[in-house]
Amino acid sequence: MQQSFILQYWAVWPPLQPDAEQDSARQNELLANVPKMLKRRLSPLAKTVFCAAHQCIDEHMIIPTVFSSSHGELSRSFSMMERLEAGEEGSPTSFSLSVHNAIAGLFSMIWKNKLQCTVVAPGEEGMAAGFIEASGLLYEGAERVLLVFYDEPLVDFYPSAPFKLSTDESRALALLIAKKGEGQKLTMSSSSAAGNDGEQPVQLTAFIRFLAGPQAQLTLETYRRSWRWEKDDQAD
Numbered sequence: 001m002q003q004s005f006i007l008q009y010w011a012v013w014p015p016l017q018p019d020a021e022q023d024s025a026r027q028n029e030l031l032a033n034v035p036k037m038l039k040r041r042l043s044p045l046a047k048t049v050f051c052a053a054h055q056c057i058d059e060h061m062i063i064p065t066v067f068s069s070s071h072g073e074l075s076r077s078f079s080m081m082e083r084l085e086a087g088e089e090g091s092p093t094s095f096s097l098s099v100h101n102a103i104a105g106l107f108s109m110i111w112k113n114k115l116q117c118t119v120v121a122p123g124e125e126g127m128a129a130g131f132i133e134a135s136g137l138l139y140e141g142a143e144r145v146l147l148v149f150y151d152e153p154l155v156d157f158y159p160s161a162p163f164k165l166s167t168d169e170s171r172a173l174a175l176l177i178a179k180k181g182e183g184q185k186l187t188m189s190s191s192s193a194a195g196n197d198g199e200q201p202v203q204l205t206a207f208i209r210f211l212a213g214p215q216a217q218l219t220l221e222t223y224r225r226s227w228r229w230e231k232d233d234q235a236d
Contacts, residue, residue: 164198195221
């Protein structure tokens with residue numbers, strides 16, 4: 001299979017070159033459009049996602065979205081289970097904010113985005129699943145799609161070794177992709193070669209380096225196949 005699209009804009013959070021003081025001020029700026037009532041509900045992971053997304057779209061843009069996360073709000077879910085184990089009562093609000101599509105739901109509320117929103121739990125195939133879903137929306141007629149990848153470290157209760165399931169820090173990558181227009185043309189293809197470059201949390205670091213650096217292509221191997229992204233000539 002092979003799919004091509006135009007990468008119009010991309011953003012990552014936290015920044016690739018962190019500065020604690022500047023990043024804190026920048027985060028407050030990026031979250032300024034979030035109503036105070038909703039801001040209190042945002043987990044650190046949700047804030048990371050919205051800081052990345054807001055750099056690709058403004059608060060007035062209504063756009064189809066795809067969110068891709070291997071583990072979602074797992075740490076929030078685990079904290080809730082710990083409270084239940086301790087005999088405390090469960091909170092409906094805590095539960096609603098711990099499900100896999102919680103961040104996507106909050107995004108729709110904050111941006112007043114009523115267009116279609118898909119949440120992907122990619123598993124072994126990693127980042128490719130999100131790209132396939134977003135490309136499908138483009139081919140169905142959407143002019144542009146916001147694609148957001150995000151994950152946070154697994155809590156210690158869930159040992160990941162020797163599997164490549166987690167990284168040491170939270171990270172979100174937002175991509176604004178389109179069928180045509182100005183931007184960087186990217187082509188994604190697959191082959192039968194198999195390997196183990198880890199699941200989405202691990203792949204995400206490699207993909208960000210690919211976007212930020214001079215390399216023309218990136219190949220990520222999974223247990224079933226390999227996925228390759230190639231930077232083509234600049235789109236007109």
